[in-house]
Amino acid sequence: MSLLNKGLQHSVEKPLEKYWTDLIMETEQALRMLEPKMQSPYRILATKKLKQIKTSSNHLNAEVKQQTYILKNINNKLRKEDAMITKVNKGKTCVIIYNNDYASKVHNFLDNNYF
Secondary structure: OOOHHHOOOOOOOOOHHHHHHHHHHHHHHHHHOOOHHHHHHHHHHHHHHHHHHHHHHHHHHHHHHHHHHHHHHHHHHHHHHOEEEEEOOOOOOEEEEEHHHHHHHHHHHHHHOOO
């Protein structure tokens, strides 16, 4: 429930191992675009920040794995039951509805409003 209460805009962070190498390479690329005199001081700052990210990600890793596991289970259940999660019109609420029911509601709306 705590994961679902975060809302539809919540994004589960990818585990650091999946993007760590890219992060380092992109940081180095950005540093090389600076003037040569500025590269060294910013490289030191970037290294400190990367170390901080690496150490802080360890405690998040368990939460990320748990959230990923929960989301996979929800997706499997929705797929198995042929259902979907969708936002309610003009609200921040979401509902779980069967795909057939959703399709019929859309068709009824379109027919009733002469689209």
